[in-house]
Amino acid sequence: MKKKINISKTSSQRLITYGMVIAAWIILEIFLHTGLMSSHLEGLLVPMAYYAIVAVGLNLCVGILGELSLGHAGFMCVGAFSSALFSLLTVGKIPDGLRFILALFVGVLFSALVGFLVGIPVLRLNGDYLAIVTLAFGEIIKNIINALYLGVDSKGVHVSFESLMALNMEPEGTVLINGAMGVTGTPHDANFTIAVILLLFALVIVQNFIDSKDGRAVMSIRDNRIAAESIGIPVTSYKMLAFTISAAVAGMAGVVFSHNIATLQSTSQYFGYNVSIMILVYVVLGGIGSIRGSVIAASVLYLLPELLRGLNKYRMLIYSVVLIAVMIVNWAPGVIEKRTEFFDRIRKGIKNGAA
Amino acid sequence: MALLDVKDLSITFGGLHAVEEFSLSIEKGQLYGLIGPNGAGKTTVFNLLTGVYKPTQGSIILDGRDITAHSTEEINKDGIARTFQNIRLFHKLSVIDNVKTALHREFEYSTFEAMFHCGRYASVEREMEKKAIEILKVFSLDTVSSILSSNLPYGQQRKLEIARAMATGPKILLLDEPAAGMNPNETAELMETISLIRDRFGITILLIEHDMKLVSGICEHLTVLNFGKILAEGDTKEVLSDPEVIRAYLGDDE
Numbered sequence A: 001m002k003k004k005i006n007i008s009k010t011s012s013q014r015l016i017t018y019g020m021v022i023a024a025w026i027i028l029e030i031f032l033h034t035g036l037m038s039s040h041l042e043g044l045l046v047p048m049a050y051y052a053i054v055a056v057g058l059n060l061c062v063g064i065l066g067e068l069s070l071g072h073a074g075f076m077c078v079g080a081f082s083s084a085l086f087s088l089l090t091v092g093k094i095p096d097g098l099r100f101i102l103a104l105f106v107g108v109l110f111s112a113l114v115g116f117l118v119g120i121p122v123l124r125l126n127g128d129y130l131a132i133v134t135l136a137f138g139e140i141i142k143n144i145i146n147a148l149y150l151g152v153d154s155k156g157v158h159v160s161f162e163s164l165m166a167l168n169m170e171p172e173g174t175v176l177i178n179g180a181m182g183v184t185g186t187p188h189d190a191n192f193t194i195a196v197i198l199l200l201f202a203l204v205i206v207q208n209f210i211d212s213k214d215g216r217a218v219m220s221i222r223d224n225r226i227a228a229e230s231i232g233i234p235v236t237s238y239k240m241l242a243f244t245i246s247a248a249v250a251g252m253a254g255v256v257f258s259h260n261i262a263t264l265q266s267t268s269q270y271f272g273y274n275v276s277i278m279i280l281v282y283v284v285l286g287g288i289g290s291i292r293g294s295v296i297a298a299s300v301l302y303l304l305p306e307l308l309r310g311l312n313k314y315r316m317l318i319y320s321v322v323l324i325a326v327m328i329v330n331w332a333p334g335v336i337e338k339r340t341e342f343f344d345r346i347r348k349g350i351k352n353g354a355a
Numbered sequence B: 001m002a003l004l005d006v007k008d009l010s011i012t013f014g015g016l017h018a019v020e021e022f023s024l025s026i027e028k029g030q031l032y033g034l035i036g037p038n039g040a041g042k043t044t045v046f047n048l049l050t051g052v053y054k055p056t057q058g059s060i061i062l063d064g065r066d067i068t069a070h071s072t073e074e075i076n077k078d079g080i081a082r083t084f085q086n087i088r089l090f091h092k093l094s095v096i097d098n099v100k101t102a103l104h105r106e107f108e109y110s111t112f113e114a115m116f117h118c119g120r121y122a123s124v125e126r127e128m129e130k131k132a133i134e135i136l137k138v139f140s141l142d143t144v145s146s147i148l149s150s151n152l153p154y155g156q157q158r159k160l161e162i163a164r165a166m167a168t169g170p171k172i173l174l175l176d177e178p179a180a181g182m183n184p185n186e187t188a189e190l191m192e193t194i195s196l197i198r199d200r201f202g203i204t205i206l207l208i209e210h211d212m213k214l215v216s217g218i219c220e221h222l223t224v225l226n227f228g229k230i231l232a233e234g235d236t237k238e239v240l241s242d243p244e245v246i247r248a249y250l251g252d253d254e
């Protein structure tokens, strides 16, 4: 008898997502190395990857937990700054590769911690309070860091919200955060390949989590909180868990961000609510609860307006047509049905072909 | 000693005495009926027993332990599982995942193992799957295990809710109008399934039913509720021939 390789439908779905990301990476790398890519497009690759990472994290919160967050740029901000400070302080003291891995831990840990703290007062409540609280959190964290001056010298850490002078630093001390001027000199540790590896890592964690007893518990709360309680699901703990992981994934994207930019500034352009909403748009248009959809939507919808710059007056027109098309593909029940049918047929074809 | 001992349970909603001094004693293995006209307070009794509402007075003793102050989540752990009059499935989860979700306490692996599908994940998930299929088989739902639960026909949705409650391994199962909205065939079949799970699993069942004829077939004991108060209780035959009970029903069920 032939031995059957048993890959369940959910795990093959996961593999397709990884395969898609890796294929896209290979193609883009080929373009990069053959010089076929404009430098403009080249500069968009890393942001595309970190927005895809945040979108994956946000979908865990919005699609799987069923809670709206309007502050994921804030968690990205926490991850970016905490890891940048770590790298600044340890550059030259720890070998590069190890330092970046540790910076990653620092960024993820801090954003997870902040996510946990934001979650405590809100997630025990039943109702749509998370959206408003995360919105406020995102703006507050961005503005605080924007106003913060931070430095270290032999006497220790100096903090001020006024000016660089007010830090009263020794001349040989290091300025870490220079107010609105932000952080400079963070080692340029992240590139497109590293960003893609981290995207894959985020996908592994989030997709595996969804397909586990923890993931089912979280989705049961989303689908019917009262029923979830009735079967003994500890609702608040699972909500906290999912939200904390979601914030941590956004923080991971922040680490890529801060290690790929010359000057890290806490401005609205990077960490404002408009960014949170942009990522939410990726999640919604990619299909709420569809992790692969988030990656595709984030990549396409981030690149498109940038690539269409040359077309000037038609740019927004084409962009809106694409938005509508994406929405139809991911939301119209009839199209979804046809799409599933189509892919089922392909899958069956592959199976028959392999047998 | 009774498995479930309820004493003087009361609750008011803004002046309305929804349930007043409700007492109930159920022995292990009994199939007990709670009946009464619409709005009598039956569902409210279930909500009190499962910690959804906190009683203003009274006590709930399960297996010798006072669980009156426990949360819904704790009460399930204590050994009470329920279904809902208006079906509450996890509608975006498959049939089998609805049951697997309810097996969360029996099967254990860490969040780390969940995120990396390592360690105990594979073996525990396999066991969980086996157990879930076993439970689904009791309700003839194993053939539709991978369907989205919201796509099930109504009768099967009701059964799945019972299967999910059973999966938590309760000492006592509370069923809130399990046959509501079913046709006579489906109803007869469901009542058979309910008797069957009682006999097979030795589980104790408290069943709410609006329709008197239905319960008389399978319940040995009844409590009749009317306007939040107990109207009659005891042996099914005696209760159903009680003139007061007949009057309460005739007044409502015209």
Ligand SMILES: Nc1ncnc2c1ncn2[C@@H]1O[C@H](COP(=O)(O)OP(=O)(O)O)[C@@H](O)[C@H]1O
Residues within 6 Å of the ligand: B013, B018, B036, B037, B038, B039, B040, B041, B042, B043, B044, B045
């Ligand atoms: N949460 C609530 N708030 C206010 N009134 C309620 C609430 N729950 C139930 N009631 C009232 O309590 C009474 C009993 O309701 P219920 O227990 O659902 O009746 P039954 O299940 O016997 O049909 C009804 O009059 C109902 O309107």
Ligand SMILES: [Mg+2]
Residues within 6 Å of the ligand: B042, B043, B044, B085
């Ligand atoms: Mg009711």
